[in-house]
Amino acid sequence: MTFNAAALLLLIAGLALIGWLAGRARSNLLAGRAGTKLHSRPQYHGWYVALWLFAPAAIFLAVWSSVSPALITNQVLASEAAQGLPSFGFERGAILSDARDVAQGRADAVRLPAAEPLVKPYADASHKYAWIGIAAMLALALAGGLYAFTRIKPDFRARTRVERIVMLVLLLASLVAILTTFGIVLSLLFESIRFFRLVSPAELLFGTTWAPQSGAPQPDTFGGIPLFWGTVLIGAIIAMIVAIPIGMMTAVYLTQYAAPAVRRWVKPILEILAGVPTVVYGYFAALTVAPALRNFAVMLGIPNASTESALAAGIVMGVMIIPFVSSMADDSINAVPQAMRDGSLALGATPNETIRQVLIPAALPGVMGGILLAVSRAIGETMIVVMAAGLSANMTANPFASVTTVTAQIVKLLTGDQEFDSAKTLAAFALGLVLFIVTLLLNIAALRIVKKYREAYE
Amino acid sequence: MTQDDLTIADPKMRAEGVNVFYGDKQAINDVSIDVGTDLVTAFIGPSGCGKSTFLRSLNRMNDTVASAKVTGKIELDGEDIYAPSMDVVQLRARVGMVFQKPNPFPKSIYDNVGYGPRIHGLAPSKADLDVVVERALVRAGLWDEVKDRLHESGTALSGGQQQRLCIARAIAVDPEVILMDEPCSALDPIATAKIEELIHELRGKYAIVIVTHNMQQAARVSQRTAFFHLGTLVEYGKTTDIFTNPKQERTKDYITGRYG
Numbered sequence: 001m002t003f004n005a006a007a008l009l010l011l012i013a014g015l016a017l018i019g020w021l022a023g024r025a026r027s028n029l030l031a032g033r034a035g036t037k038l039h040s041r042p043q044y045h046g047w048y049v050a051l052w053l054f055a056p057a058a059i060f061l062a063v064w065s066s067v068s069p070a071l072i073t074n075q076v077l078a079s080e081a082a083q084g085l086p087s088f089g090f091e092r093g094a095i096l097s098d099a100r101d102v103a104q105g106r107a108d109a110v111r112l113p114a115a116e117p118l119v120k121p122y123a124d125a126s127h128k129y130a131w132i133g134i135a136a137m138l139a140l141a142l143a144g145g146l147y148a149f150t151r152i153k154p155d156f157r158a159r160t161r162v163e164r165i166v167m168l169v170l171l172l173a174s175l176v177a178i179l180t181t182f183g184i185v186l187s188l189l190f191e192s193i194r195f196f197r198l199v200s201p202a203e204l205l206f207g208t209t210w211a212p213q214s215g216a217p218q219p220d221t222f223g224g225i226p227l228f229w230g231t232v233l234i235g236a237i238i239a240m241i242v243a244i245p246i247g248m249m250t251a252v253y254l255t256q257y258a259a260p261a262v263r264r265w266v267k268p269i270l271e272i273l274a275g276v277p278t279v280v281y282g283y284f285a286a287l288t289v290a291p292a293l294r295n296f297a298v299m300l301g302i303p304n305a306s307t308e309s310a311l312a313a314g315i316v317m318g319v320m321i322i323p324f325v326s327s328m329a330d331d332s333i334n335a336v337p338q339a340m341r342d343g344s345l346a347l348g349a350t351p352n353e354t355i356r357q358v359l360i361p362a363a364l365p366g367v368m369g370g371i372l373l374a375v376s377r378a379i380g381e382t383m384i385v386v387m388a389a390g391l392s393a394n395m396t397a398n399p400f401a402s403v404t405t406v407t408a409q410i411v412k413l414l415t416g417d418q419e420f421d422s423a424k425t426l427a428a429f430a431l432g433l434v435l436f437i438v439t440l441l442l443n444i445a446a447l448r449i450v451k452k453y454r455e456a457y458e
Numbered sequence: 459m460t461q462d463d464l465t466i467a468d469p470k471m472r473a474e475g476v477n478v479f480y481g482d483k484q485a486i487n488d489v490s491i492d493v494g495t496d497l498v499t500a501f502i503g504p505s506g507c508g509k510s511t512f513l514r515s516l517n518r519m520n521d522t523v524a525s526a527k528v529t530g531k532i533e534l535d536g537e538d539i540y541a542p543s544m545d546v547v548q549l550r551a552r553v554g555m556v557f558q559k560p561n562p563f564p565k566s567i568y569d570n571v572g573y574g575p576r577i578h579g580l581a582p583s584k585a586d587l588d589v590v591v592e593r594a595l596v597r598a599g600l601w602d603e604v605k606d607r608l609h610e611s612g613t614a615l616s617g618g619q620q621q622r623l624c625i626a627r628a629i630a631v632d633p634e635v636i637l638m639d640e641p642c643s644a645l646d647p648i649a650t651a652k653i654e655e656l657i658h659e660l661r662g663k664y665a666i667v668i669v670t671h672n673m674q675q676a677a678r679v680s681q682r683t684a685f686f687h688l689g690t691l692v693e694y695g696k697t698t699d700i701f702t703n704p705k706q707e708r709t710k711d712y713i714t715g716r717y718g
């Protein structure tokens with residue numbers, strides 16, 4: 001007998017169904033007997049009983065599933081057989097998990113002989129806590145169900161209550177994303193604080209040499225400026241030089257010139273482009289664009305031309321961002337009232353003059369918001385720069401040279417062997433925090449601009 | 459001959475057998491009308507009667523609606539405006555338009571008025587443009603109110619001022635005809651009175667066609683009135699005749715408020 005959460009969930013769902021039927025039947029019966037009108041329709045009484053039956057039991061189930069393994073292990077450790085275990089570390093963990101797998105039927109026999117004596121205590125403890133859990137859960141389900149069942153009366157406001165519960169569920173769902181964000185920020189923050197105990201924030205933000213793994217005899221240096229520069233060069237300069245004009249022209253064509261049939265085809269294709277995994281763009285950048293650019297640069301005699309160039313990564317990233325810019329610009333241009341366009345055309349302006357002098361200036365705040373969002377996406381983009389931009393932290397304005405970015409360095413610092421107490425690993429979190437703050441500020445600025453602009457026309 | 463004769467010997471615009479379709483739906487059915495040079499012509503009729511649609515076909519604003527199709531003949535100074543040789547950009551510079559809702563561009567007052575002269579190259583230098591802008595604003599009766607804040611946004615003006623700004627913007631291009639599509643329907647009575655006064659002053663300088671659903675307004679500002687109903691031109695004549703002695707039963711019913 002083990003504790004199978006999925007099966008138990010099905011069990012209480014089944015009980016809830018019975019509760020639903022019973023609640024509905026009882027409310028019908030009461031209504032018939034009293035000859036009065038029910039406040040809520042019968043199915044709401046059914047839902048009320050079902051929810052009371054299901055929700056407390058399900059919450060208990062979730063809590064118990066996470067708590068019971070620790071309780072089981074504690075009981076096993078308290079047993080006589082566990083006294084011979086190694087006191088700490090990897091081996092102890094391996095023996096315990098081996099015994100647990102056998103005891104709970106996930107493995108046929110122990111791999112480590114030391115686990116053998118622990119199998120029986122484990123099986124006993126699992127058995128005991130499984131029964132306690134199931135009994136408590138059923139008791140809760142029945143208690144909840146009975147409580148709800150006894151409250152059913154013709155004038156009982158079941159609908160109000162059910163709707164309040166539904167609202168609560170929706171609220172919880174929306175909190176999940178927000179709480180997760182908080183969790184992410186906190187975890188970043190704690191690791192970053194550990195990093196900043198070893199290295200001062202000023203060095204990270206203003207230092208000009210990035211050499212996290214120089215090894216002895218030189219000390220490691222964590223000057224972030226070369227990374228920030230690389231990030232800005234690729235994400236905010238080169239990618240935007242590609243994405244802004246092409247995206248804007250696409251939007252102008254699609255909103256002002258394209259026949260409906262063309263628009264019907266081109267828009268979905270652009271949206272598909274936005275859905276291509278970034279790793280695919282990375283291949284394209286690393287295998288096609290970068291070598292071609294290097295050959296071109298060598299032909300021109302540009303020094304330091306590398307097959308891992310800022311230009312290759314930036315151009316491909318720009319292409320990736322085009323649909324993003326064009327769809328934001330598209331929305332903004334469409335949001336400019338038709339009256340503006342008519343007003344300009346009625347003065348004898350050509351469509352081209354209307355677009356350049358009226359529509360785009362009027363749409364500009366929205367477009368700017370879109371561009372800020374695009375920049376924030378570009379500087380957070382990882383795969384393309386990892387594959388195409390390289391890892392050498394150069395401070396150069398030569399777009400054919402290799403540069404590195406914040407995201408590429410985070411990947412480098414966190415892959416391979418990790419020790420979570422070294423400055424080199426912790427630096428990744430500090431970089432992540434910087435990136436998070438910058439993109440957060442960009443997003444806030446973008447949303448404010450877009451919002452202000454929307455208000456102007458409504 | 460006088461301008462107040464019903465027959466117009468030398469009309470500014472002449473429409474003959476005009477039909478307008480939106481897709482399969484016919485919005486205007488066989489309308490023929492002459493618009494006099496020095497007159498204000500009012501189009502009246504119940505909502506959806508096609509008066510705005512017809513107005514918009516006089517400067518080909520219906521071209522912006524993909525499904526719209528115009529048949530028949532509309533002439534400006536004897537020239538067919540739907541002929542392939544007609545440049546729609548030049549046509550609209552000659553036949554200006556003021557819309558139902560004031561639609562100043564989100565630019566300064568100066569740039570709003572200067573927009574048309576700039577795109578048509580009417581003012582080669584900044585000094586010329588200053589003159590053109592001032593003259594248009596004076597004619598539109600807005601100069602005294604805005605002369606000290608020409609570089610503030612046109613959208614910051616009141617509704618009535620915005621509409622006079624739009625009229626100034628149309629005047630600045632020096633058109634021959636000004637079409638007004640219910641120019642006062644979004645304005646309060648005082649702003650409306652100012653616009654009507656302005657129309658009086660503009661009469662004679664431009665041929666003016668005004669669509670209105672306010673019959674008192676038509677009576678006040680126009681010399682000719684055309685009554686549209688269900689896409690047809692029911693009656694067209696001197697405004698005084700239309701309002702005091704309509705020939706058609708339908709016109710009479712509408713004017714006396716039987717429907718509309």
